[in-house]
Amino acid sequence: MIPDTLPPSAARKLELMFDGVRYSPALGAAADHAYPNYYPYRFQPAEPNPTGAAKAPIPYLMTLADDTLVRVKGSGGSPWQVLGDRHTGYGLARDGDDTVTPIAFEPRPRWMDGFTADGFPMARAGVSLHGDMAIINVAPGCEYFLARDEDGNALRCTFCAYGAPDERTAHLGQVAGRTLVEPRTHERMQEALAAALAETTIRHIYLVGGSLPDWREEGRRFIDLARAVQKVVGGRVPVTCGSGALPPEAQEVLHGEGLVDAVCFNLEVWSRELFERVCPGKARFVGYETWLRSLEHAVALWGRERVYTAMVAGVELEPEHGLGWEEAAELAVAGARDLCGRGVLPIYSLYWPVGGRDHPAYLERLRGYFERLTLGAAAARREAGLAFWEGFVCHRCAYMQLECDVDRAAAD
Numbered sequence: 259m260i261p262d263t264l265p266p267s268a269a270r271k272l273e274l275m276f277d278g279v280r281y282s283p284a285l286g287a288a289a290d291h292a293y294p295n296y297y298p299y300r301f302q303p304a305e306p307n308p309t310g311a312a313k314a315p316i317p318y319l320m321t322l323a324d325d326t327l328v329r330v331k332g333s334g335g336s337p338w339q340v341l342g343d344r345h346t347g348y349g350l351a352r353d354g355d356d357t358v359t360p361i362a363f364e365p366r367p368r369w370m371d372g373f374t375a376d377g378f379p380m381a382r383a384g385v386s387l388h389g390d391m392a393i394i395n396v397a398p399g400c401e402y403f404l405a406r407d408e409d410g411n412a413l414r415c416t417f418c419a420y421g422a423p424d425e426r427t428a429h430l431g432q433v434a435g436r437t438l439v440e441p442r443t444h445e446r447m448q449e450a451l452a453a454a455l456a457e458t459t460i461r462h463i464y465l466v467g468g469s470l471p472d473w474r475e476e477g478r479r480f481i482d483l484a485r486a487v488q489k490v491v492g493g494r495v496p497v498t499c500g501s502g503a504l505p506p507e508a509q510e511v512l513h514g515e516g517l518v519d520a521v522c523f524n525l526e527v528w529s530r531e532l533f534e535r536v537c538p539g540k541a542r543f544v545g546y547e548t549w550l551r552s553l554e555h556a557v558a559l560w561g562r563e564r565v566y567t568a569m570v571a572g573v574e575l576e577p578e579h580g581l582g583w584e585e586a587a588e589l590a591v592a593g594a595r596d597l598c599g600r601g602v603l604p605i606y607s608l609y610w611p612v613g614g615r616d617h618p619a620y621l622e623r624l625r626g627y628f629e630r631l632t633l634g635a636a637a638a639r640r641e642a643g644l645a646f647w648e649g650f651v652c653h654r655c656a657y658m659q660l661e662c663d664v665d666r667a668a669a670d
């Protein structure tokens with residue numbers, strides 16, 4: 259049964275997603291052996307700071323006792339802190355409560371400190387881990403950042419801070435306007451992926467990358483990437499194609515050659531109006547209806563529970579969209595029902611607003627929205643007789659999403 263409130267682990271995860279954890283010596287010490295966080299901890303001016311530095315490295319991911327994965331978000335005002343050490347075990351404590359919740363940190367794997375045969379650092383070869391998922395991203399630069407509308411506005415998605423083609427992508431040899439990734443980049447990725455598979459239990463492989471204005475070219479790039487990945491994987495681990503929507507011909511190659519086991523074409527928001535405002539590049543170069551048809555075509559090829567679409571949950575609460583949180587949740591749940599009716603499973607990642615929008619009233623609305631949407635989408639899955647396929651994602655890798663945590667509790 260789908261509950262009408264979040265099950266305990268999902269509720270704790272949601273709390274930690276919003277509250278974060280404040281710095282403690284135990285958290286700092288864990289950074290020595292944990293999978294590294296991309297964002298260092300930034301101390302607030304009046305916050306106790308035992309390091310003497312403005313920033314400190316912290317772990318990226320922690321797991322609760324039942325393997326629920328949670329992203330570590332550093333937050334000076336948080337009531338949560340990490341206690342313990344590597345040898346006795348770590349725990350989470352909340353101010354005013356004596357209970358200590360046991361946690362562990364995802365370890366830093368040895369391969370991340372290794373080098374490819376040509377001396378390139380494996381940590382920069384386009385392979386990263388979220389728990390038991392390996393993410394392959396050898397062309398992160400998104401060309402929607404370079405395209406402009408008639409008024410000169412970039413056509414990137416409004417929420418996107420990670421797709422800009424810049425110096426962070428230069429080491430991968432990505433060149434704007436060129437579809438195929440350099441063979442040397444694929445070879446380095448293959449070495450890093452092989453090392454990751456040898457060291458860690460990987461249960462899912464997820465192919466991602468920036469978008470191209472021509473979806474046929476994006477299809478060519480992902481086919482090339484999937485072939486390179488399968489040379490290492492050989493069908494031993496499920497692979498998902500996390501590209502933009504792809505044309506039927508590209509899907510047929512990916513399916514026909516058995517290159518990927520599932521696809522996830524990210525619609526990001528529900529409703530044509532929001533899609534056009536939030537994802538102007540996707541709207542212009544593919545289009546809302548075409549995106550939906552592409553997802554339906556994928557269902558016809560791969561079948562139910564193999565086709566997903568990731569959504570940015572909460573971007574609708576930005577003031578320019580004029581939606582209250584209840585209205586936004588209702589619209590998003592209606593979208594979940596529609597998508598599930600097409601055999602497509604939406605997966606919702608919490609949108610974290612940038613630019614200091616951390617007013618408690620705003621965060622309360624965002625939290626109310628996310629909780630209601632999570633439960634509404636779970637009900638939509640149940641009504642459609644759909645569940646997340648464990649080859650796509652599970653509670654050990656979904657660090658910003660609650661679907662697997664909710665469905666797991668409902669199945670118990």
Ligand code: SF4
Nearest residue numbers: 400414415418421469
């Ligand atoms: S398609 Fe949108 S979300 Fe994806 S990388 Fe490009 S701008 Fe970012």
